[in-house]
Amino acid sequence: MSTSLLPQRIAFLGDYLPRLCGIATFTHDLSEAVASAAPDADCYVGAVNDRVEGYEYQQRVRFELLEKDLDSYRRAADFLNFNNADVLCVQHEFGIYGGPAGSHLLALLKEVRMPVVTTLHTILREPNTSQRKVMEELVRRSDRLVVMAHKGAEILRETYGVPDAKVDIIPHGIPDMPFVDSSFYKGQFGVEGRKVLLTFGLLGPGKGIEHVIEALPEIVRQHPNVVYLILGATHPQLVAREGERYRLSLERLAEERGVKEHVIFYNRFVSQEDLKEFIGATDIYLTPYLNEAQITSGTLAYVFGAGKAVVSTPYWHAQELLADGRGVLVPFRDPTAITAGVCGLLDDPPRKEKIRHDAYAMGREMIWPAVAQRYLESFQHARSDRKASPRAAFAGWTLASRPYDLPPLRLDHIVRMSDGTGIFQHAIFNVPNFHEGYCTDDNARAFILCNLLDELGGQPPAENLGKLATSYLAFLAAALDYTSGRFRNFMSHERRWLEEAGSEDSHARALWAAGTGAGRSRNDGHRRLAAQLFERGLAVVASFSSPRAWAFTLLGIHEYLRQSASNTAVNEARVVLTEKLVTLWKSCATEHWPWFEPSATYDNARLCQALIFSGQWMPHPEAFEIGLKSLRWLASIQKTQSGHFRPIGSNGFYQRDGARADFDQQPVEAQAMVSACLEAFRATQDPAWLREAKRAFEWFLGRNDLGLPLYDSSTGGCGDGLHHDRVNENQGAESTLAFQLSLAEMNCAEHLITDPLRPAV
Known part of the structure; x- marks a missing residue:
């Protein structure tokens, strides 16, 4: 291969000594070996930190990123681009990067403009959904893949469809030790x-x-x-x-x-x-x-x-x-x-x-000098491939193709609204309204948010997030009447339940939260208690008549099945509730009113989202198509001629053959659309759904009928609604959680945006 393709600036990314882990040792040894094998090259390292204070690194480390801080990955990409690295060698292991299945790494790989050679330290033959999506995107965004055994190349070929021509088999490097008697x-x-x-x-x-x-x-x-x-x-x-x-x-x-x-x-x-x-x-x-x-x-x-x-x-x-x-x-x-x-x-x-x-x-083929030469050959190959099919360096920096600039996470108001019991329902401006007490609905939403933020990482510190999650889950546990299997909803500030059983919708939201904890929580106690609450409260839903309760429960079922996919009772409940929604659709939908009911009221997009989930994972093609068709209609009637999002107002909703209410617009409607559209994108890979999700999210930030933001960046709170002439300035739990959940989901989904400038494998 031509010596002109020898890289002069080689960047390595991974954990690094003195951090104590095998990847850190490997990154150190590999970068040192390559630096020795190519003395004229500038070899430097980007170190991944698992703690805010970082480590005392050697001079080889030129930049650092924080494992769970998504923005630090983008800053690292900018550093690599502006320093004109000729090649980036990434050490990949799912557990060393932030986000679900280490997905934060993709934010960096989407932005870097140099060839990428990725060493795969773990290759899963049976990945879960998140791991598969991350792996497929990692494969797509890497010019070369390095595995350390022939079995790795076999799994890449059979499980992920990676051609052998893209894979280099290079053994794990070892120090050169003499052959001596013990x-x-x-x-x-x-x-x-x-x-x-x-x-x-x-x-x-x-x-x-x-x-x-x-x-x-x-x-x-x-x-x-x-x-x-x-x-x-x-x-x-x-x-x-x-x-x-x-x-x-x-x-x-x-x-x-x-x-x-x-x-x-x-x-x-x-x-x-x-x-x-x-x-x-x-x-x-x-x-x-x-x-x-x-x-x-x-x-x-x-x-x-x-x-x-x-x-x-x-x-x-x-x-x-x-x-x-x-x-x-x-x-x-x-x-x-x-x-x-x-x-x-x-x-x-x-x-x-x-x-x-x-x-x-x-072992002589495995000593670091020999391995370093093999890596240099892989780097040359990657640069050759990139020259044959170059990335459009400048087109990729247009505003349309850069990552959407999301607001930073700020949970001040969530913390202010919470105490040892749970989160208060309402606020007077940004002050908790003790008189209105607590409700299961909002504590369920808050517990879901904590689980999403824990997966994303970053702020707040894990111990603070864990404390909040514990309070919200404890509230849900107290809300369940173990005798009847029903969740209560309203609690006074004096910690007295105000009813024997809450609404069907509040019960189902509690199941949704419990399913999320059972399927996502990394806290063993939280996960086990959440699973117990979910299983105790599931049976009664079969008798419910609320379509939204069916939908919320289906969302909870999907979350629960992340970790307990073989649970027969839960799978049977999914079948029953999915058929209820499908039957409801067939009994009401027409060509001009493709909807489940004679009116479109609140949390509308959750009905669509539930069928998209169930339709994809059962699988149930008819349910999946109904979910997409109904969501497509909902998006069309909630979009103005000027292109901004206008949710159906709660001041009358939208009756078939009648006029729709344009106000009072509620944050939960925007959040439901964000969630449903992001799920539609994950299922279809149609970028139109990403645009719809972004449109709904921007409603919070001021792209709405009044041009006024509902999100208060100074407090982290969100106004309770948009009236015809003003924003409701009370920052209640439901509204604030709607924004924070939308922000978390937008952050989770951002790395899934397809880069049109990079061809698929």
Whole structure:
């Protein structure tokens, strides 16, 4: 390939040392190796931070972005563009970027103008919906994809339709270590004369270390001089979530099995130089991982390339690396097989030595200098491809194609309206109105908002968001009458329920919120309680007569099924409620009135959205088409000649064959249209729906009949409605939540906007 295509400015993006994770180590090692292999190139790194204060980085790091701050991804793209990077090498793992399934990364990739080479550290054969959408967009926006095993290329081809010509198979890089006898290093660790078994890496339940400890009593019986060294700190995210519970459980297990004298825990993240010495002292390396779908293991690559005998469970990377007798594969979760594998090697030194020599020979292709050369070839290939099919550099910067400039998140008024009980219903201007108390409707909306914001990340801090979510969920739990299965709605400021059962609509909104918590929450307690509330309150909906209650429940069902797709009762309820809406449509809709009822009243777009969801995922093609057709009509009657959004007014609504009410326009109508149109876009990929969503969202910001904003950027609140002559200046919970939910959904959807300048794969 022509040397003219050698990049002179190479940018790397990923976690970076001193952050403690495998991707950080990989990004560091790769960037250093490429810098050494191309000494005339300017190699620099963009580091992804998982905390606001960042880290003390080396000079190689030129820019930083905050994992959960969407705007920082756009700023990073601007930095890369203005610094004229020749190629961007992205390290991809779903969990290191913000947004659902790491979707914030797409905001950066949409904006950068240089070729992109993406290294895939995880490739899922059975992704969930969010993961598939992100992966497909990531594939589309990358010029080259790097995988570390042939299995990765196979999955890309079979699951995502990626042509082999776009994929480079480059092994995980390893340091160049000498081939030495393990006894050379044992003295400094005080294990002279002992056989050392090693597992290293960030500690977590997926490592399967408990199965090795279960195997140790029999291994020690046959080889009393064995010691098992477990090297590595507990994963920081696991520590934050549950402390050292997993490590302590392993220590207790070793004591219970009588092998505590044969197990050493070294609870720290070691430097590469220290790691070389630990590996050097190893006789057999163990990777008893529990998940077959692990396409890459840096620890396995390190030890294998150093010429060590390996006993491993057959996850994908191990299957490939240890094939043809280059190691020992044992079944998952099988201590007896681990015993046989370890003792078989210890009992047969010539076999162990042959395995070592074969592994070391193959490992010469994996040392970082060799890997760096392969990456440079991939970078050249990406630049060649881009020259053959260039991106339109200037056309992409027009206002029409730049990301829509959304207001920053501001939750001051939500916090002001909330106390330990929940969120107040109403406000007098921007002051909570205690006299009106609380309601389930608004606490349900607020709980949904907290779950969406937690997925998006950014502000407010997670602990503040968690506190708000806890209050709102606790309100919903108190609202449910477990005897009747009905949610109450209204509560006084003195915390007295004002009715035995709320309306059908409020009950269904509570189910929608509970389903969202069950399907989305990352808080285990929240998720389990929300699922319980959803399951307890679902059965009574079959007797409801409100179409909006059916629709809200269907939205909750969709959320619940994110995590419990096989629940028979919930799936059956979806079928029943979907048929109710379809039957209602057929009984009322005409060519000139394609609607579910003789009048269009409130939260209208939710009926359409529910059928789009159910129609797509059941699947039910007829329901899906009804959802789109009714939403198309609704959009047409809520659009003025000048092109702005005009929701059906609540002062009379819109009766068939009658005049429609233009005022009082309610924020919930705009929010319902935003949600439904975004879902229509996700389902159809028709950009017209994005334009409709944007039109409805801009109603909040002043693109409306009066040209006045309802959203108050100084407080984060939203006016209660648009009258014929003024904005209702009271900033109640329903209205404020309608805006904040719309903003969250617009942020969630922004990265899904198709870039017409970039051809599909």
